[in-house]
Amino acid sequence: MRKLDTRTIIVASHNAGKIREIADLIGPFGFSAKSASELNFEEPEETGTTFEENAAIKALASAKASGLPALSDDSGLVIDALNGAPGVYTANWAETPDGSRDFAMAMGKVETALQEKGATTPETRTARFVSVLCLAWPDGHTEMFRGEVEGFIAPEPRGTAGFGYDPIFQPKGYSTTFGEMSAEEKHGWKPGDAEALSHRARAFKLFVETCLDA
Known part of the structure; x- marks a missing residue:
């Protein structure tokens, strides 16, 4: 495993919701970060068939374009009754x-x-919900971190917090959906905490424990 020896990175995303959540997670660690969207990097075509493949595509594109380490997220909603759909095509289901x-x-x-x-x-x-974070360096090296949170699909959307499918996802053991939770409730996590709730926070916890001297 390669340690991250800089606190200057690129958030390899053009999704405002993801950028906001990743910024919330990395902020306490003193990162100086800009997003691929801010830097007007071209959004790469996500041709992978797994979360890991698509995360790597995004992170490597930003790392090579910037010359800096880049952190990407590929995530989605996996529904058992729909044979895993929408899965890696979670965002595609929302396209107009x-x-x-x-x-x-x-x-x-x-x-x-x-x-x-x-x-x-x-x-x-x-x-x-599944989240795979990929940390990529300009030389092509990558590290992957996968987080998952179990739950079920609520019968109707509830809440206006979060983004994407948050209003219909109710995590196991909770009476509220992600759409009804504050950012702190959904993915608040810091070193020393035993657990993280959201899929992205769980993946980020692995990233911190593996690549940072936190």
Whole structure:
């Protein structure tokens, strides 16, 4: 495992929600970070079939474009009754004809698909959020960190916090969806904490423990 010997990195993302969450997580560690979006880097085509492949594509593109280490996230919602869909195509389900993303529409697609499968009880609507962080260096070296959180799909969206599919994902053991949680409740984590809740925070915990002298 390679240690990160700088606190200057690129957040390899053009997704405002992801950039915000990653910034919240890395902020306490004294990072100086800019996003690929801020730097106007071209958004690479995500041609992978796994979260790991797509995370590497994004991180390596930003690392090579900047000459600095880059941290990317590829994440998605995996629903058992839908055979793992939308999975790596989570963002694609929200795409509209004009190229924008409508997650209210995407959550509606999920509910329609579940109803078609007869999945109407929590036991038949099990799901997990998956996040894979990739830390890449300009020389092509990468480190991967995978975090998952189990839960189920709520029957209707609840809450306006977070982003994406957060309003329909209710983590196991909680009565609220991610959309009803504050940022601190959803992914607040710091060294010394035994656990992290969100998939992204769990992946970030592994990143800290592996690559940082925190």
